[in-house]
Structures are given as structure tokens and as C-alpha cells.
Amino acid sequence: MSNATQSxxxxxxxxxxxxxxTRFLPPQAGKRMFLSSCGCIYCTRCVQASTQAxxxxxxxxxxxxLPIGKNLPQQVVxxxxxxxxxxxxxxxxxxxxxxxxxxxxxxxxxxxKGLAEQINA
Numbered sequence: 001m002s003n004a005t006q007s008x009x010x011x012x013x014x015x016x017x018x019x020x021x022t023r024f025l026p027p028q029a030g031k032r033m034f035l036s037s038c039g040c041i042y043c044t045r046c047v048q049a050s051t052q053a054x055x056x057x058x059x060x061x062x063x064x065x066l067p068i069g070k071n072l073p074q075q076v077v078x079x080x081x082x083x084x085x086x087x088x089x090x091x092x093x094x095x096x097x098x099x100x101x102x103x104x105x106x107x108x109x110x111x112x113k114g115l116a117e118q119i120n121a
Contacts, residue, residue, distance in 0.1 A: 011082045015068075017043035018057045019050050024068075035076065037063030 015024035015033060022043040024033050034047045038060035042050045050056045051065050066072055068080065078086065 012080065015041065015080075017041060017046050019043075019046040022046075033068045034065050035068050035072065036060070036065050041068070 009025065009027060012024050016022060017033070018040045019042055022031075022045070024031070030044070032044045034042050034044070036042065036047075036051050036055055038055045038058050040050075040055050040057040040060075042065075047065055051062065054060060054062050066076075070077065072080075
């Protein structure tokens with residue numbers, strides 16, 4: 001795998017098999033990781049034995065097992081994003097919501113002042 005690919009995956013330092021501790025990094029040909037529907041992660045060598053009768057790590061009932069990669073549902077892919085990217089999205093969303101909350105608050109405050117003036121008049 002190229003240095004560019006390695007640097008883009010470097011934030012996945014934590015990704016390892018929940019059974020044998022095989023690390024995702026450094027990437028190697030044929031090394032794949034899988035995510036079970038319960039959220040546990042297994043390598044190619046352990047996935048079938050670890051999930052077929054239910055998850056051996058968390059004891060969840062048998063469920064789906066998907067290869068970790070770009071074909072995962074978007075909501076799941078985001079779990080593997082860089083924290084900085086996720087925090088930037090949260091910050092943008094929070095700023096948008098706060099902006100609109102403050103606009104509403106300003107309008108309500110002005111309306112309250114107008115009502116108070118009418119009562120006092």
C-alpha cells in the first residue's frame with residue numbers, strides 16, 4: 001500500500017480484531033476486518049468462528065457481518081472517520097442551530113419588550 005494510503009488510514013490505529021488482536025495497520029494484502037451488527041470487529045481469520053453462533057465477545061445473537069470499507073452504510077462509515085472530521089461536522093451543525101436559536105430568542109425578546117411596553121402604557 002502506498003505511503004499516501006497509509007497516511008490517510010493512520011487514524012485507524014485503534015482498529016483490531018476483538019478475538020486475536022490482529023491490528024488493521026499496517027495494511028497488508030488480504031488483511032480485511034469485519035464489523036458485526038453488534039459492533040464487534042473481527043479479522044478474516046476469526047470472523048466466522050466468532051459470529052456464526054452469536055458474538056463471542058459480547059454474547060449478542062447472530063447477526064449481520066459486513067466487511068469494513070466504503071460500502072458500509074454512511075452512518076457506520078462515520079464511526080471510522082477521523083475524530084477531527086467528526087468534530088468539525090458537529091461544530092458546523094451546532095453553530096447552525098445556535099444561530100437560529102439566537103435569532104428566535106431575539107425575536108421573542110423584542111416581542112416581550114413590546115408587550116411589556118403595551119402593559120405599562
